[in-house]
Amino acid sequence: xxxxxxxxxxxxxxxxxxxxxxxxxxxxxxxxxxxxxxxxxxxxxxxxxxxxxxxxxxxxxxxxxxxxxxxxxxxxxxxxxxxxxxxxxxxxxxxxxxxxxxxxxxxxxxxxxxxxxxxxxxxxxxxxxxxxxxxxxxxxxxxxxxxxxxxxxxxxxxxxxxxxxxxxxxxxxxxxxxxxxxxxxxxxxxxxxxxxxxxxxxxxxxxxxxxxxxxxxxxxxxxxxxxxxxxxxxxxxxxxxxxxxxxxxxxxxxxxxxxxxxxxxxxxxxxxxxx
Amino acid sequence: xxxxxxxxxxxxxxxxxxxxxxxxxxxxxxxxxxxxxxxxxxxxxxxxxxxxxxxxxxxxxxxxxxxxxxxxxxxxxxxxxxxxxxxxxxxxxxxxxxxxxxxxxxxxxxxxxxx
Numbered sequence: 001x002x003x004x005x006x007x008x009x010x011x012x013x014x015x016x017x018x019x020x021x022x023x024x025x026x027x028x029x030x031x032x033x034x035x036x037x038x039x040x041x042x043x044x045x046x047x048x049x050x051x052x053x054x055x056x057x058x059x060x061x062x063x064x065x066x067x068x069x070x071x072x073x074x075x076x077x078x079x080x081x082x083x084x085x086x087x088x089x090x091x092x093x094x095x096x097x098x099x100x101x102x103x104x105x106x107x108x109x110x111x112x113x114x115x116x117x118x119x120x121x122x123x124x125x126x127x128x129x130x131x132x133x134x135x136x137x138x139x140x141x142x143x144x145x146x147x148x149x150x151x152x153x154x155x156x157x158x159x160x161x162x163x164x165x166x167x168x169x170x171x172x173x174x175x176x177x178x179x180x181x182x183x184x185x186x187x188x189x190x191x192x193x194x195x196x197x198x199x200x201x202x203x204x205x206x207x208x209x210x211x212x213x214x215x216x217x218x219x220x221x222x223x224x225x226x227x228x229x230x231x232x233x234x235x236x237x238x239x240x241x242x243x244x245x246x247x248x249x250x251x252x253x254x255x256x257x258x259x260x261x262x263x264x265x266x267x268x269x270x271x272x273x274x275x
Numbered sequence: 276x277x278x279x280x281x282x283x284x285x286x287x288x289x290x291x292x293x294x295x296x297x298x299x300x301x302x303x304x305x306x307x308x309x310x311x312x313x314x315x316x317x318x319x320x321x322x323x324x325x326x327x328x329x330x331x332x333x334x335x336x337x338x339x340x341x342x343x344x345x346x347x348x349x350x351x352x353x354x355x356x357x358x359x360x361x362x363x364x365x366x367x368x369x370x371x372x373x374x375x376x377x378x379x380x381x382x383x384x385x386x387x388x389x390x
Contacts, residue, residue: 187338197337204329208347211322211354215368218351225330226346227339234333244337253346 003027012040017047025057034064038165046254052078056087067163068095073265086115090122097129104144105129114140158182160270161263171263172244173237174198182270185246188229197244205234205242222260224253233260237267279307282365282385287311289381291373293352296366297389298324300331306363314368323366327356344379355379357386365389 021044028037059074078088093108160182161167169186212220222235245260294310303324
């Protein structure tokens, strides 16, 4: 049963730093309001980036939105934080099953079923994937050795940010020479400035890294530029690429950094695939 | 100059701040500084001004509008820059575990006072 969204929204508005965002985003998701749920989950994750249940919730929202590659990454993050997280094993098992990889699907679904023996639906799912109830007589196998991420289907595209919000107008990826590799940047008035921005993006990232090194600030992670129209986060997904992620100027800096990190992760995966 | 000195002293009293400067954006020369030992003012000024200039250009080309605040985050600290209307930038260098939100607000307030 979904909770009262109006009441949860009021509680969230009164205390945006509370964990109420989990219940609100889940309620929105269950009502089919995936975009609103997505927004609330990202706001929550920007405040609680190490909260496993927030990543689990976000992964389910992404799955609803058919963004399976990023959903997988979110559940993978959960399992790094909590290796026995039932929801993450169920989710990853579902994604493997959907991709036709029954070996990995069975491993994760069965592990989830053993962690929660009361979930009869999950037991049925395991038996369906295994082809019968005899599966329970066999010992739980070792985790399949192949790196999981390679086997999950992603959106086949030339766009490094496919599936992400703002892929065409708020995210820009360039190489070391300033050549645009993907994404785009559009001003608040609708003008496409992708190539203009690309021409100076790599140089800005270079200066940021140089300043951090010369000032002995350690390894540079990102540069945030708060503008009057948009705010942007500049970072380097790989040593030879630079990325700019932009958001409306009135959104919190933490949300921008989270958005940029996600985009960088997606861009890295894309670069690995295309190179 | 006295005004700048008082502003910088107010900034460097905040926890974790290793130094603060007022720098000319166009030539990267220090106008005023309050730095802890070990920090070289001329180097900090030049690097901050170069980074600010690059960021101003990126903001202009990318339709971000006028830059109000820059935050370079690294593993061991941060470089923070607040441009002012007078072709000056207010610069602060901070270690880890610094209340960045408070520092940002204070720098924006001082940058506005600087014109």
